[in-house]
Amino acid sequence: MATAEHKHPNYMAIFWYLAILTVIEIAVIYMPLAKFTIGVLLCALALSKAVLVAMYFMHLRFERRTLGMVAITPLVIATLLVFVLLPDGFAVMKRTVGVKATATEPAKR
Amino acid sequence: MSQAASMHGAVEPAESPLTPESWGKLGMWIFLAGDAVGFGTLLAGYGAMRATSADWPSPFEVLGINLTALMTFLLICSSVTMVKALEWLGKGDKTRAIRFLFFTALGGAIFVSLQAYEWTHLIHRGLHINGNPWGASLFGTSFFLVTGFHGLHVTGGVIYLLSIMRVVARRPSPAASYNAVEITGLYWHFVDLVWIMVFTFMYLL
Numbered sequence: 001m002a003t004a005e006h007k008h009p010n011y012m013a014i015f016w017y018l019a020i021l022t023v024i025e026i027a028v029i030y031m032p033l034a035k036f037t038i039g040v041l042l043c044a045l046a047l048s049k050a051v052l053v054a055m056y057f058m059h060l061r062f063e064r065r066t067l068g069m070v071a072i073t074p075l076v077i078a079t080l081l082v083f084v085l086l087p088d089g090f091a092v093m094k095r096t097v098g099v100k101a102t103a104t105e106p107a108k109r
Numbered sequence: 110m111s112q113a114a115s116m117h118g119a120v121e122p123a124e125s126p127l128t129p130e131s132w133g134k135l136g137m138w139i140f141l142a143g144d145a146v147g148f149g150t151l152l153a154g155y156g157a158m159r160a161t162s163a164d165w166p167s168p169f170e171v172l173g174i175n176l177t178a179l180m181t182f183l184l185i186c187s188s189v190t191m192v193k194a195l196e197w198l199g200k201g202d203k204t205r206a207i208r209f210l211f212f213t214a215l216g217g218a219i220f221v222s223l224q225a226y227e228w229t230h231l232i233h234r235g236l237h238i239n240g241n242p243w244g245a246s247l248f249g250t251s252f253f254l255v256t257g258f259h260g261l262h263v264t265g266g267v268i269y270l271l272s273i274m275r276v277v278a279r280r281p282s283p284a285a286s287y288n289a290v291e292i293t294g295l296y297w298h299f300v301d302l303v304w305i306m307v308f309t310f311m312y313l314l
Contacts, residue, residue, distance in 0.1 A: 053305065057188050075149065
């Protein structure tokens with residue numbers, strides 16, 4: 001039979017890791033840290049949770065490595081997209097802030 | 110040749126290159142990669158809009174995270190019941206596999222119900238798709254769009270799980286439905302994975 005069964009990892013251990021990481025995530029937002037540090041920590045925690053789910057629950061660890069390339073592509077695209085969108089966003093912000101400034105000017109007179 | 114294929118008398122033209130067990134699994138992975146680009150686009154757009162907005166409200170103060178933390182926990186639990194269903198099926202125990210598939214579907218159904226409750230609550234407090242009392246109107250737009258898109262995925266997943274329960278129950282040998290359940294699991298864990306991202310980026314950050 002070709003359906004080679006995967007070696008089942010210890011799912012309960014993964015569950016506890018995920019639960020603990022979630023608790024840490026919630027704890028992090030109440031910590032007296034700089035906003036940037038909190039952001040970096042949250043991104044790292046979310047990514048490690050995602051990696052745990054993909055590797056063990058979705059069995060990616062036991063698949064061929066090329067399948068991992070299929071899985072990782074969207075993450076790369078989404079990350080790049082943020083940087084593609086930011087210039088547009090800043091341009092819009094500049095313009096709306098400018099519009100607001102000129103709109104309030106005549107009111108002062 | 111896989112057992113499922115020989116049962117249906119279908120001819121598999123060649124072995125799937127990345128997933129030797131079945132083509133279906135490769136198909137699901139490629140679908141999920143595409144779907145992930147969809148979610149990635151929404152979250153990237155959210156990030157860019159938020160970064161360039163002057164009056165974006167602080168999400169965890171407006172939305173509250175107690176209920177959502179519970180929902181996150183629930184979805185992680187349902188992922189565990191999903192892998193347990195597959196594990197039991199691999200051991201040849203159809204009854205337990207079906208029971209755990211049912212638990213998984215139940216977890217998803219409760220998740221969607223809690224989301225409906227959360228939405229109702231937030232709408233009553235003034236969070237609308239075109240404006241809110243706290244700041245940038247796009248906050249509400251993106252919140253309902255992203256969580257709604259995810260909620261639809263969970264709803265679809267519950268229907269998917271219930272259908273696959275029927276498949277497992279009908280096929281005489283547990284091994285014949287192993288592959289189908291594994292593919293269902295991929296979808297379900299993906300929905301969980303996306304929620305991990307949504308919870309972090311839209312509620313906590």
